Amino acid sequence: MQAVGVNYTRPDVYGKISGKAVYPDDIEFEGMLYAGVKRSTIAYGKVLSINIDEIKQLPGVEYVIDYTMIPGAISHGVIFKDIPILVKDIVKRIGDCLILIVTNDKESLKNALKQVKVEYEEYEGVFTVDDALKEDAPIIGDGSNILYDIKIKAGNIDEGFKEALHITENLYCSQMTEHAFLQPEAAVACYDDDGTLKVYVATQYPHYDREEVARCLNVSEDKVKIINTTIGGAFGAREDINPQCHAAIATYISKKPVKVLYTREESIISHSKRHPMKMHYKTGVTKDGKLCALKARIYGDTGAYASWGMNVLRKAAVHATGPYVIPNVDIQALAVYTNNPYSGAMRGFGATQVPLASESQMDILAEKLNMHPLKFRYINSFEVGSNTATGQKLVSSVGIKKCIEKIAEIAEIKL
């Protein structure tokens, strides 16, 4: 605990304040090629044709790579391998990767990407959780639009509501959020003298990246090295693979160093988002101001691919009560596939959305009780010995009551 309360200088700060810190786009090699992907502009449909032969003839174009040229696995994913590295035929969101173009300079790449013409057979997609759960909805996921469904039950929900003096029932909706880290994705791949393929990338999971790159190249993991550069922000969106496999495949095929660099627009289109959630909350409180029952139904729009969807919705369910004792609960959380951008990790990972509902309910109930909202939170908050909705008995490190006491003291509120 010697570090607590002491100021330390972060070791990487000197590079960062002097402009010497190396982010992936700062890396160059002699004879380096540039690669980029053409992404789908429709959310759901079948690719009928792409003018690959024409693109190959454009100035500066060295290779045009489609899914058939990937030596190994053609998809990736942190849990389920469902995100296409290059699409075989079906696109499920705007931004799915169609073909990889490799050129000998930046301008040729920009030009070639503009010249790609894709013919689609467009399907009617689903863009809300409600539509995706309808019986006749097109199936976006693997056999079902429900990626994940978790239930947490404790006590007796009907009896719990019978004890209530006040009940409030409301629907809360949170929005999709973009990480917008400041450094757009970039990666540089090249071969080492000993035949190891190196990928320089700003990533949250170099060990996952190595596995994914090795899988798509069909080589053993010891033939791949991921070198984490300085990371220009991440916030969860650098957990899934972004440019890593594309740079690696382009180097594998060309045998030359290759850089992939996203524009801001591509960065926003391509990577994961924070799950938008619909949260139906029904909460009851006794005449003494004690929470007695919570029924919650939480629907997360997980978009076109799984990513961390189940983990995020699990966390939303586990945190659904907020830091309060509620003896009778009936919570259900679902991750639902749609044709929206895929949702995944973002700071808080599911625990961030539910407080919109749980804390709003607290304010509404405090008002009904004519009790100060801080006092209402105080008398219901967890303490050592409390049971959470998942049945965990808290045995240590429960600081919320002490924290509220301090707030009350400073704000001169009587608890």
Next chain:
Amino acid sequence: MIEVTLKINGKMYTRKINPMLRLIDFIRDEIKLKGTKEGCGEGECGACTVIMNGKTVNSCLVLAASANGAEITTIEGLSNGDHLHPIQEAFIEVGAVQCGYCIPGMILSTKALLDENLDATEAQIKEGISGNLCRCTGYTKIVEGVKIAQKKIINSQEGD
């Protein structure tokens, strides 16, 4: 192709360039100074900020050709060898740096501001760095860093 000469961090650079080349590409690709960062390419984020003839510009929105003859300061021109600029020292001291991608631009906006108005108020500081987005810090520590830099510069001037 046209020939341009730019003075960058005190050194003259003459190059034959495509007239459409952006100033940021001239700095990063021609001169190979990689401290200037591109965050959006459309003048929204300020990561590519450099000082041109005493004023900050988004180097992604300026053509290198239109900067012909100009004097440019990039982040590499700020410290004198290993001797850090007071703004850099202040940012380190207060913990204003997280991922670091906005920092070169942020520091140059701070320099341009304090060169013009060393006594800038908090509101003026916030306005001065309003063209530079930071997604990590929430700006509090950066504003504190600018205030510490003001004191450091004033103290060093009194010492002269």
